[in-house]
Amino acid sequence: MSKKFWEKLPQGSVVLEAGSSAKFKTGGWRAMRPKWIEENCIQCMFCWMYCPDMSVRVNAEGKREDFNYEYCKGCGICALECPGKKGVKAIVMEEEGK
Template sequence: MKKPIDALVKVGDLPLGLCGAPGSTVAFKTGDWRSVRPVLDKEKCIYCGFCYYYCPDGVYQDMAPEKYYKADLDYCKGCGICAHECPKKAITMTLEEV
């Protein structure tokens, strides 16, 4: 039986030098690498911005009117640095259930 091919682009259709449009990694959702996710307790959050500044992947968005920061789970890899740095222990790393 012939093995199904997992390729996304044909050999002849690849761009020369494999160059591409800038910012193409936006389409590469890395969130499924995560085994634990950050869950914020908004009651404890003091809107200090530590999670925003410490996140190595820059996944936190400033939710200014509501005064908290929200992790974009499409890209958060679950490293837990935000939870570790949060001075109010407002972020809990919670196991991802499949």
């Protein structure tokens, strides 16, 4: 039996392999880059919770570490949500490549 036209189209938007998103290094999309200022960080982990790309690293002790720039797209949500220490932000956004 011959296939219908739509059955001959190549598959798209189908994830055929679990965990394949790790292969897409989305950091190359970034125009703005978050910078972590450790001395202003109170370890509240808001940045970790809000980041849509899991780009805030956390170590084995549960402490925040620097960003994973291979995946960070530079959306700035972490900087917006960061309360910082006494109102002084622990994340600032800078132009990429400066």
